[in-house]
Amino acid sequence: MILIKEFEFDAAHNLINYHGKCEKLHGHTYKLVVKLEGNPDNEGMIFDFVELKKIVKEKVIDKFDHSYINEIIKQPTAENIAVYVFNELKDVLKRDNCRLFEVEVWETKNSGIVYRG
Template sequence: MILIKEFEFDAAHNLIHYHGKCERLHGHTYKLVVKLEGEPDHEGMVFDFVELKKIVKERIIDKFDHAYLNDIIEQPTAENIAVYVWNALYDVLKRDNCRLYEVEVWETKTSGIVYRG
């Protein structure tokens, strides 16, 4: 089974190693999708949605929401944000019955990245 939880945050960034309009300061309403792969445990759940929300909020959303992402990630492309999120969540979400499967980071409704470690 694949468990899916979506999050949203607003943040600004500029791409310092890029030549084009995105090298200038700008912002996005990002969509973050966290997916876990596993089997239901003795409670019948792959992972508790409430616990997942709390973990992602503490480790990612509280840091990224209304932040200047360049203060956190040197070159905050969607790709690098996805790697950061993966690294911040992988160990803490690992259980006997499940593990982090995939992270999606969407900068716009039509542009995003999928990362699987």
């Protein structure tokens, strides 16, 4: 089974190693999708949605929301943001019955990246 939880945050960035309009400072309303793969535990759940929301908020959303992402990630492409988020969450979300499966980072409603570690 795959458990899915979506989040949203607003942030600014610019791509310093890119030559085009995205090298200029700009912002996005990002959508972050966190997916866990696993089997239901003795309570019938892969992971408690309330606990997942709290962890992702503390580890990711609070850092990125209304931030300048270049202060966190040198070249904050969607790809690099996805790798960063995956690495921040993989150990803290690991349980006997589940693991972090993938993260999606969407810069716009039709442009995003999927990363599976």
